[in-house]
Amino acid sequence: MTGPKRMHLAARFPGAAHPVVRADPRSGPQIEFASFEHLARTAERGLFDFFLLAEEPRPGGHGDRAHDLDARGLNRYPDRDAVELRTELARYLTRTGGHPVAAEN
Amino acid sequence: MPSSHVPRRLHLAAALDRRSVYDADEYLAAARLAERGTLDFVTLDDGLARPGPDASAVLARVAPATRRVGLVPTLTTTHTEPFHVQAAVATLDWVSRGRAGWRIEVSTTEGEARLFGRRHAAPADALWREAGEVADVAARLWDSRQDGAEIRDVTTGRFVDRDKLHHVDFTGSAFSVRGPSLVPRPPQGHPVRVVDATGGPARAVAARYADVALVRTADPGRAAAARAELRASAASYGRDPDGLRVLAALDIDLGSGEYAADPGHGGGGPRPTPRGPLYRGGPVDLAELIAAWHRDGTVDGFHLRPVEPRRDLERLVNGTVSLLRHRGLFRTFYPGGTLRDHLGLARPANQYAVARGAS
Numbered sequence: 001m002t003g004p005k006r007m008h009l010a011a012r013f014p015g016a017a018h019p020v021v022r023a024d025p026r027s028g029p030q031i032e033f034a035s036f037e038h039l040a041r042t043a044e045r046g047l048f049d050f051f052l053l054a055e056e057p058r059p060g061g062h063g064d065r066a067h068d069l070d071a072r073g074l075n076r077y078p079d080r081d082a083v084e085l086r087t088e089l090a091r092y093l094t095r096t097g098g099h100p101v102a103a104e105n
Numbered sequence: 106m107p108s109s110h111v112p113r114r115l116h117l118a119a120a121l122d123r124r125s126v127y128d129a130d131e132y133l134a135a136a137r138l139a140e141r142g143t144l145d146f147v148t149l150d151d152g153l154a155r156p157g158p159d160a161s162a163v164l165a166r167v168a169p170a171t172r173r174v175g176l177v178p179t180l181t182t183t184h185t186e187p188f189h190v191q192a193a194v195a196t197l198d199w200v201s202r203g204r205a206g207w208r209i210e211v212s213t214t215e216g217e218a219r220l221f222g223r224r225h226a227a228p229a230d231a232l233w234r235e236a237g238e239v240a241d242v243a244a245r246l247w248d249s250r251q252d253g254a255e256i257r258d259v260t261t262g263r264f265v266d267r268d269k270l271h272h273v274d275f276t277g278s279a280f281s282v283r284g285p286s287l288v289p290r291p292p293q294g295h296p297v298r299v300v301d302a303t304g305g306p307a308r309a310v311a312a313r314y315a316d317v318a319l320v321r322t323a324d325p326g327r328a329a330a331a332r333a334e335l336r337a338s339a340a341s342y343g344r345d346p347d348g349l350r351v352l353a354a355l356d357i358d359l360g361s362g363e364y365a366a367d368p369g370h371g372g373g374g375p376r377p378t379p380r381g382p383l384y385r386g387g388p389v390d391l392a393e394l395i396a397a398w399h400r401d402g403t404v405d406g407f408h409l410r411p412v413e414p415r416r417d418l419e420r421l422v423n424g425t426v427s428l429l430r431h432r433g434l435f436r437t438f439y440p441g442g443t444l445r446d447h448l449g450l451a452r453p454a455n456q457y458a459v460a461r462g463a464s
Contacts, residue, residue, distance in 0.1 A: 031199050031288075031289050032199075033168075033169055033199070033200045037169075055287075083159075083162060083193075084161060084162055084165035084193060084196045084197060084200060085165070085196065085200070087162040087163075087165050087166050088165050088166050088168065088169060088200060090166075091129070091166045091169075091170070
C-alpha cells in the first residue's frame with residue numbers, strides 16, 4: 001500500500017417513497033429538469049464521483065385497481081426516461097467540470 | 106383551397122442531420138441557428154441501419170440549451186418497445202417544456218431485423234400497420250396519467266389520485282400494452298407526431314394520426330394533390346382536417362448562388378433526383394419558391410434538408426428566412442412557447458377525461 005484508500009461518493013435522486021419528498025413542500029417537482037440539474041450540480045460541487053438517476057418501472061396495484069396509499073404502489077413517483085435525463089446532465093457536467101462526461105458515466 | 110380570407114401561416118422546418126458527427130455540440134449550434142430563424146422545428150433522423158448517436162438523446166441535450174424551437178427526433182416503431190418509445194418522447198416534451206415531436210418511422214430491412222434477432226423483416230404494409238398502432242397507443246399512454254394526477258396530499262399520504270390513472274389495455278397485431286404510463290402527461294398533452302406520408306402505407310397512418318405530414322415531391326401539383334388527399338382522408342377518420350399540417354420535403358443545395366443555377370433549378374423549381382426532390386440555387390430563389398407554393402395553397406410549409414449542413418442552414422436562415430420575414434410571410438419572433446403553438450395546433454383533450462365527463 002502506498003497511500004490511503006481513495007473514497008468514492010455518489011448521490012442518488014430520491015424516489016417518491018422518500019419521506020422528505022412526500023412531506024416537505026420545499027421538495028421540488030420530480031418531473032422538472034431543474035430538479036435533476038440542481039441535485040447534480042450540488043453533487044458536483046461536492047466532487048462526487050457520479051449522480052444516479054434510477055427508474056422505477058413497476059407500478060403496483062391489486063387486480064385492476066391501483067394503490068393510492070401504498071408508497072410502493074402506483075403512487076410512487078412517475079418514472080423519467082433516465083437515459084435522456086442523464087444525457088442532459090452529462091452536458092452540464094462536461095461544461096462545468098472541464099472533463100467530458102457521457103450518459104454512461 | 107384556403108377556407109378563409111386570413112392568409113394561412115407559413116411553417117418552416119429543417120433537418121439537422123450530419124454524417125459521422127458524434128459530438129452533440131454541432132447539433133446544438135445548428136439548432137440554435139434554426140431558432141434564430143424562428144423555424145417551427147428541427148428534425149434529427151435516426152434508424153437502425155446506420156451508426157450514429159441516438160436522436161432523442163441528442164435532442165434531450167439540445168432542449169435546455171434552446172428556448173423555443175421544436176425538437177423532432179425520429180424513433181422507429183419496428184423492433185422497439187412502444188411503451189419505451191412513448192416514454193422517451195414524453196420525457197423530451199418535459200425536458201423541453203412542450204417542444205417535442207416524434208417522427209414515426211419503420212425499419213424495413215433484413216439487416217436491421219438481424220441486429221435485434223427477434224423476427225424477420227416484414228413488408229412495408231405490415232410495418233406501417235404496426236406503426237399506426239404504436240402512434241395510437243402512444244397517445245393513449247400520454248393520456249393515461251391525467252393532468253393533475255399528482256396531488257401530494259400530505260394529510261392522507263396520497264401521492265397520486267388513482268382515479269386519474271388509467272389502464273390503456275391495448276391489444277394490437279404485434280404487441281399489447283396495459284399501462285398506465287410512468288411519465289406524467291406531457292406539457293403539450295400529445296407531443297407532435299410527424300409522418301413522411303410520401304408512400305402509400307405511410308400516408309394512411311399520417312391521415313389518421315399525424316399532426317404534421319411530410320410529402321417528398323418536386324412537383325407542386327402532386328404536393329397539392331397529396332395535401333388534399335390527406336385532409337380528405339383525415340376527415341374520413343373523424344378528424345378536423347385543419348388539425349393536420351402538410352409540409353413539402355425538399356433537399357436544398359444553396360451552394361451555387363443565385364445566377365449559377367442550372368435551367369430548371371433556381372426559380373424554375375426543384376427537380377426529382379434518385380435521393381428525392383432537390384432544390385439547387387440561391388436563397389433568394391428559394392424564398393420565391395416557398396412564397397409561390399404557399400400563396401397557391403399548395404402546402405402549409407416546408408421541411409428542408411440541407412445537402413451541405415454547415416453551409417446551407419446558415420444560408421437558409423440568413424438569406425431565405427430574412428427575405429420571407431421582410432415580405433411579411435414568416436414570423437419574426439415566436440408568439441408561443443410550445444411546438445403546438447408554432448404549428449397553430451390546439452392542446453388535445455384527454456380521451457380518458459372526456460370519456461368520464463371529468464376535467
